[in-house]
Amino acid sequence: MKKVKAFGVIVMILILLAGAAAAYYVLLPARTFDVPVISLEGVEAQAATGGFHTRLLREPDWLADRIPIAKESPIVSANYADVGKVAKKQLTLDVPADADSCTFELIRPFDSVNPVVAEGDLAEWQDFEFTRNGDYSLTVSLHYDEDETYDAADFNYQFNFTIDVQPVVRFSTDRAVQGDIIRVTADMGFETDAPTIESELGLCAFIPMGENCYEAYVPIGYNQAASAKDIIVHTGAKDVTGHVVITPAGFEVEYFDMPQETIDSTMNVPGASQDYKEKLGVLAEERYIVWEKLWDGRFIQPVEGTITSSFGLYRYINGSTTASRHQGIDIAAAEGTPVPASNRGQVVFADFVIMTGNTVVIEHGAGLKTIYMHLSEIDCAEGDMVEQGDIIGLVGSTGYSTGPHLHFEVRIGDQSVSPWPLIDGTSDIYGEEKEGN
Numbered sequence: 001m002k003k004v005k006a007f008g009v010i011v012m013i014l015i016l017l018a019g020a021a022a023a024y025y026v027l028l029p030a031r032t033f034d035v036p037v038i039s040l041e042g043v044e045a046q047a048a049t050g051g052f053h054t055r056l057l058r059e060p061d062w063l064a065d066r067i068p069i070a071k072e073s074p075i076v077s078a079n080y081a082d083v084g085k086v087a088k089k090q091l092t093l094d095v096p097a098d099a100d101s102c103t104f105e106l107i108r109p110f111d112s113v114n115p116v117v118a119e120g121d122l123a124e125w126q127d128f129e130f131t132r133n134g135d136y137s138l139t140v141s142l143h144y145d146e147d148e149t150y151d152a153a154d155f156n157y158q159f160n161f162t163i164d165v166q167p168v169v170r171f172s173t174d175r176a177v178q179g180d181i182i183r184v185t186a187d188m189g190f191e192t193d194a195p196t197i198e199s200e201l202g203l204c205a206f207i208p209m210g211e212n213c214y215e216a217y218v219p220i221g222y223n224q225a226a227s228a229k230d231i232i233v234h235t236g237a238k239d240v241t242g243h244v245v246i247t248p249a250g251f252e253v254e255y256f257d258m259p260q261e262t263i264d265s266t267m268n269v270p271g272a273s274q275d276y277k278e279k280l281g282v283l284a285e286e287r288y289i290v291w292e293k294l295w296d297g298r299f300i301q302p303v304e305g306t307i308t309s310s311f312g313l314y315r316y317i318n319g320s321t322t323a324s325r326h327q328g329i330d331i332a333a334a335e336g337t338p339v340p341a342s343n344r345g346q347v348v349f350a351d352f353v354i355m356t357g358n359t360v361v362i363e364h365g366a367g368l369k370t371i372y373m374h375l376s377e378i379d380c381a382e383g384d385m386v387e388q389g390d391i392i393g394l395v396g397s398t399g400y401s402t403g404p405h406l407h408f409e410v411r412i413g414d415q416s417v418s419p420w421p422l423i424d425g426t427s428d429i430y431g432e433e434k435e436g437n
């Protein structure tokens with residue numbers, strides 16, 4: 001009987017062990033790994049189609065030969081996530097940080113010759129930039145390595161989308177005051193030709209600003225009538241028009257007595273206006289534009305001193321009933337005061353002009369020029385590249401002037417604009433812009 005009892009106990013123990021093993025086996029697959037969710041441009045894609053494809057809990061080594069739980073990684077067929085139309089060159093892919101690797105393959109499904117556009121890892125995707133519009137299909141694979149808890153697993157996803165990048169043109173403002181500058185930028189997308197710009201407001205030009213981007217400066221001259229004007233940008237694919245409403249700046253009025261000898265030695269010299277036209281007037285032409293951005297950072301007021309004549313001033317000289325206009329600012333300063341370049345640029349004129357005396361003109365790119373008049377001495381030459389602060393001459397009183405001062409002026413084409421926004425940093429050329437239509 002003892003033997004039978006002992007046998008019974010052993011059988012009971014075996015039954016209990018078998019039960020425990022069975023329970024372990026049954027419970028094992030219930031402990032699952034959450035299927036990772038990934039997204040492209042915020043659109044999520046799900047990997048699992050049946051709801052139970054998952055990363056299996058790994059069985060302990062001692063059970064490995066006895067209980068055949070799936071050792072193969074579950075390969076799950078992808079759902080298709082439709083991202084739609086995207087107007088971007090680079091797309092943001094969000095994947096869980098705990099994945100051991102992430103690879104992608106980008107194809108053009110309707111390109112039977114060269115369907116694969118790019119493939120690689122997550123870092124390579126982050127660097128990838130589209131270069132043409134069209135339909136695309138992106139396959140993403142997440143891989144999890146085997147560790148002490150789980151089997152290895154792969155999850156595959158697919159996104160379908162259409163890249164539709166068009167040129168984007170932006171205008172800094174649609175309202176401007178006489179003397180302002182409007183900044184226009186063009187991101188040309190996949191267009192390879194440079195854009196062009198035209199406006200009855202004056203000469204303006206696009207210069208390259210990084211990859212397929214351009215910018216231009218449109219002058220609102222001091223004598224532009226309060227009115228509405230158009231700026232037209234040709235991008236190849238389409239024309240974009242910016243509208244600008246111009247409001248008056250409210251310029252000062254000055255009644256001024258000019259010594260007759262000064263008038264006789266400048267204005268009244270035969271050929272004086274022809275001399276001005278041939279030397280300074282021609283600088284408004286397109287051939288004097290430097291087609292790159294030379295200026296860098298905020299423009300500086302070249303010399304300190306009392307502003308004796310303001311920008312845009314109406315000047316009635318010697319009792320005349322017609323006003324002349326002052327196109328720059330006059331800064332009183334001692335004869336011989338060094339005059340630095342307001343910003344980086346190229347000297348496009350450095351010579352004597354009957355009307356304006358010793359004169360220097362610096363082109364800063366895209367037709368934006370600063371002008372320095374009445375110098376006692378010129379310390380630069382045509383063609384020189386100058387940095388901001390480089391001394392280009394000395395304050396004097398040459399030309400149509402009654403005392404030592406610097407006439408400082410900013411021009412784009414033949415339009416004079418206010419130097420102040422460039423000096424105080426409020427000019428649109430430094431700032432953000434909004435989209436045109």
Ligand SMILES: [Zn+2]
Pocket residue numbers: 309326328329330406407408
């Ligand atoms: Zn002046």
